[in-house]
Amino acid sequence: MIDNLYCFYDGEQNAIHAGIFAALRGTSATVRDLTVKVKGIDITNYNYTYFGGVSARMDGGTISNCHVVFEGDVVTDEIDGTPNGYAGGIVGSAYPIHDSDSGSYQGMIENCDVTFETGSILTDGWSKYAGGIVGRGAISVIGCNVIINAGEKIKAPIVGGIIGSAEKMKMLGSRIENCTVTGDGTLELFSQKYYSAAIGGIAGSAGDGDIRNCDNAVELTAALSKLNDGEAAYAGGIVGYAGSNTSVFGCDNAGDLTLSVVNAMDDEVDPTGKEYAYAGGIVGFVNGYSRACSIENCQNNANVKSVNEITYSRAYAGGIVGHMDSKDEENNGVTIKNCANIGSDKTVETYAATTMTGGIAGSSTYAAFETPNIILENCYNLSSVYSESNGAVDPESMCTGLTAGGIIGAAGKMTVTACYSTAPDVNAVNNYEGDAYVGGVVGLLYGTALSQNYCESNANVTNAAGGIVNGMQITAQSDVPGNYQCTTAQNLKTKSFFGTAWKWYTSGGTAPDYYSASAPWRMTSATSYPALRGTAYTTSTPPSGGGGGSALITYTITATAGAGGSISPSGSVTVEKLASKTFTVTAAAGYKIADVKVDGKSVGAVSSYTFDAVAAKHTIEAKFEKMSEIEKFSDVNPELWYAEGIQFVLSRGLFKGITDTTFEPDTAMTRAMLVTVLHRLAGNPNAGISELFADVEEGSWFDEAVRWASGKGVVKGYDNSTFGPGISLTREQLAVILFRYADLSGYDTTARADLTVYGDAAEVSSWAEDAMRWAVAEGLITGTAGDTLDAGGAAGRAQVATILMRFVQTFGK
Structure with a gap:
């Protein structure tokens, strides 16, 4: 392990490389099984900066099984005008190189973990690229995990939970696969002056990218105040900006996303309404x-x-994708297929002069395609959709205002097939002049072909389409059965409503014939939802570049238990992606659960813990501790006055419970119980040959104690033949017996108190008065209600335990 990595650079030089290694180069370069703790990095005023927790740069080679923990911040800041900074938890800049022997490109980062424990990556000023694993590159990143703790962040103009910018991956045979980003921290977009900015839970931007089976669960925030004319801000739960030839396959996002562009330009920049979000x-x-x-x-x-908030500008938002763009050329196009926006308690929302908002997609670009090549198929939305205007639309623009759709906000020259929405609400609120088009399936249609699309109607959603473009006019649009239609939940659940091609799946029901645990919806009992299909399901073809995208994805949860109990199941437990797993913690007899830690953090002394929608490897550890004596008894309240006394007598073995789980603190102490306790206090001495009372059975649990106490004169019988073992003791009888025991033991018994201060002193029996005066003087017996001794009242087990504790503390045994 390499600990306490500190670096500080401040100067006007061309480039700086910070990391354990400045660079790794060559196909045979290998770093593995390395643990690094980063305490703090500060790099300022350089044209180029490279930082990596393991290596600043990487050209070919392999980094595997490495662990980097950030315990201090990494801060980089370049000279104005040179936006070329690269910061990554493992490597700053990483590219594969060509291997002449194999004829392929080689280079990989695999099975590495990065934890932002008490430190962040903060690329200020002109620094550009930052990622939890790699700042920028084209190298394969496989099986890596990033954890961002609460209060920590990765911040840059181009920022991703795994990689800031991924490029040329397919061309070089690389991919990002089976990676996760989790934690209570954030990914944050820094407002880089004038240039476009991008943030993604896995990759900020990706061109020719190949991203498979990756999950993000951290919050993404982006607040920008400086964008040049025509520049834009991009934010995605997995990828912010996906450039040409990029595939995203089998990925899930659970991190809330907020993108905000504010109207705070420099004087030299004139906002034109073309700065989009x-x-x-x-x-x-x-x-x-x-x-x-x-x-x-x-x-x-x-x-x-x-x-x-920029004047005349636009905001796009979709549960899956904000905007889809294409041209009418060979090999162009966008396909969104088998995707779901499943948060029924979540919202997709936009605020701008012009908005495009949809449960699956915000919008698609209209172009004069002969054959539409933007395809939306087999998708499902549960989230609410909301648009609101915060300014007037550009009077010279063809954009007319607000759109909101349960599937897509504005659909231009594309195909939408077999999609379904159960959005609780789809709405658009226009606070300025302009139109608002709202539909349960689509807000605004423009040259789009739709088939077998449905929405569930409710008080807020009554029609499937808001409007349709006819030439230069937009008119209200009615539902078209078979193409797009809004209907009741009951009708939606009737297969005949859709025809035999449709299937229905509900939580707890039988999976339909197209369903597979390994493809593509990955439903579980905790995350199941209805799913309608317009066509029979066929397995999707995974992206090229190696590896099967539809293979079963699993994660390992390691469960351990300390001494004093068990956890079930235990050991290395394999859990399917997005499945739930419950662990039960059981304490052994005489032990209790002290704490349960999940991924190293306490979740309290819980008896069970459930991992929901598992998307990363985890650990769960149960710890136990011995119960205190009173904790073994269900009828003893540790907060009441008697707790200390009962704990005292139990811990010394003087008292036992009435049963294994009950102490009965309010039950009256009997004569047999008391002599047994005193016999134990005396060290269980031999009773000798004292005569046995007629009502004391030989061999009984109190036989030996009664013989001893009677023989020593600690107790006397009621007559020559009876002892009365089951008779309850009064408080004054207890005082007399303790007084005799103290005298027998040679303790000082000369102290006496004036009992007349108690209102019921006259009620003390004459034969018990001397012993009561002694017991009160020694502080063994106190008043039960201020000024009353209650000498004739029953001595409960809790009272006797407390009085006996005082006796031992006073006399030393």
């Missing part, structure tokens, strides 16, 4: 211009919010 639960913006992009088998379970 794109936010999506999976991808913010998909650009299928030169080569087609795809998003398949993904799901979002988080809020998505896009705000643009």
Whole structure:
């Protein structure tokens, strides 16, 4: 392990490399099984900065099984005008290199973990790229995990939970696969002056990217105040900006996303209304211009919010993708397939002069396609959709205001097939002049072909489409059965309503014939939801570049228990992705649960813990401690006055419970009980040959104690033949017996108190008065209610335990 890594650089030089290694180069370069603790990095005033917890740069080679813990901040800041900073938890800049022997490109980071424990990556000023594993690159990142603790963050103009910017991956045979980002911290977009900015739970931006089976669960926030004319801000739960030929397959997002562009430009920048904000639960913006992009088998379970306060400008938001863009050329296009936005308590919302908002997609770009190549198919939305205007629309713009749709806000020249929405609410509120188009399936239609799309009607959702563009006019649109239709939940659950091609799945029901645990919806009892299909399901083809995208994804939960109890199941427990797993913690006899730690953090002394929607490896550890004596008894309140006395006599073995689980603190102490306790206090001496009373059975549990006490004169019988073992003791009888025991033991018994201060002193029996005066003087017996001795009252087991504790503390035994 390498501990206490500190670096500080401040100067005007060309480049600086900070890390355990400045650079790794060559296909044979290997670093593995390394643990690094980063205490603090501060790099300022350099044209180029590279930081990596393991290596600043990497050209080929392999980094595996390494662990980096940030216990201090990494701060980088370049000279103005040179936005070339690269910061990563493992490597700053990482690219594969060509291997002449194999003819392929080589380079990989695998099975590495990065924890932002008490430190962050903060790329201020002009620094550009930051990621939890890699700042920027094209290298494969496989099986890596990033944990961002509460209060910590990764912050940059281009920022991703795994990689800031991924590029040329497919061309070089690389991919990002089976990676997770979890924790209570945040990913944060820094407002880089004038340039576009991107943030993603896995990758801030990806061009020619290949991202598979990755999950994000941290919050993403972006507040920008400086964008150049025509620049934009992109935010996605998995990828912020997905460029040409990018595939996102089998990924899930559970981190809330908020993107905000504010109107706070420098004087030299004139906002024109072309600075746009794109936010999506999976991808913010998909650009299928030169080569087609795809998003398949993904799901979002988080809020998505896009705000643009710049005059005349736009905000886009979708539960899966904010905006889809393409051209009418060969190999262009965007496909969104088998995706779900599953948060029924979540909202997709936008605030701008012009908004495009949808439960699955915000909008698609209209172009004069002969054959539409933007495809939305087999998708499902449960979240509410909301748009609101915060300013007037550009009077010279063709954009007309607000759109909101349960599936897509504005659909331009595309196909939408077999999609379904149960959004609790779809709404648009226009506070200025302009129109608002709202539909349970689509807000606004423009040259789009729709087939077999449905929405569940309710008080807030009554029609499937808001409006349709006809030439230069927009008219209200009625539902078209078979294409897009709003109907009741009851009708939606009737297969015949849709025809035999439709299937229905509900939580707890029988899985339909297209369902598979390994593909693509990955439903479980905790996360199941209804799913309608317009066509029979067929397994999607995973992206190229190696590895099967539809293979079963599992994670390991390691469960351990300390001495004094058990956890079930235990050991290495394999859990399917997005499944739930409950662990039961059981204390052994005489022990209690002290604490349960999940991923090293306490969740309290719980008897069970459930991991919901598992998307990363975890640990759970149970610890136990011995119970105090009183904790073994269900009828002893540790907060009451008697607790200390009962704990005292139990811990010394003087008292036992009436049963294994009950002490009976209010039950009267009998003569047999008291002599047994005193016999134990005396060390269980031999009773000798004292005569046995007629009512004391030989061999009984109190036989030996009665013989001893009677023989020593500690107690006397009621007559020559009876002892009365079951008779309850009074408080004055207890005082007399203790007085005799103290005298027998040679203790000083000369102290006497004036009993006349008690209102009921006259009620003390004459034969007990001397012993009561002694007991009160020694502080063994006190008043029961201020000024009363209650000498004839029953001596309960709790009272006797407390009085006996005082006796031992006073006389030393």
